[in-house]
Amino acid sequence: MPDYNPSIGCTVHQCSHHAKSKNYCSLDSIQVGTHESNPTVPPCTDCQSFDLSTK
Ligand code: SF4
Incomplete structure (x- = not known):
């Protein structure tokens, strides 16, 4: 299994x-x-799994 x-x-x-x-x-x-409230283009979306804490 790859690590990604x-x-x-x-x-x-x-x-x-x-x-x-x-x-x-x-x-x-x-x-x-x-x-x-009304997303229309890709920058309106977010990865909500983003994390800095375990670096
Ligand atoms: S921002 Fe972080 S959690 Fe989101 S896809 Fe990229 S590496 Fe994964």
Whole structure:
């Protein structure tokens, strides 16, 4: 098993869940949400699994 999830591409290297050596997330699943009342473009969405605490 790779130490990353090939189904979740991610370039947010600052996140503690990032696979580092590859542009993927290491989690089995993530939660995606929005900070907008009416999202219309990709920047309206957020990875709510983002975390800095375990670095
Ligand atoms: S938790 Fe979200 S932001 Fe963090 S590496 Fe995974 S997909 Fe990227």
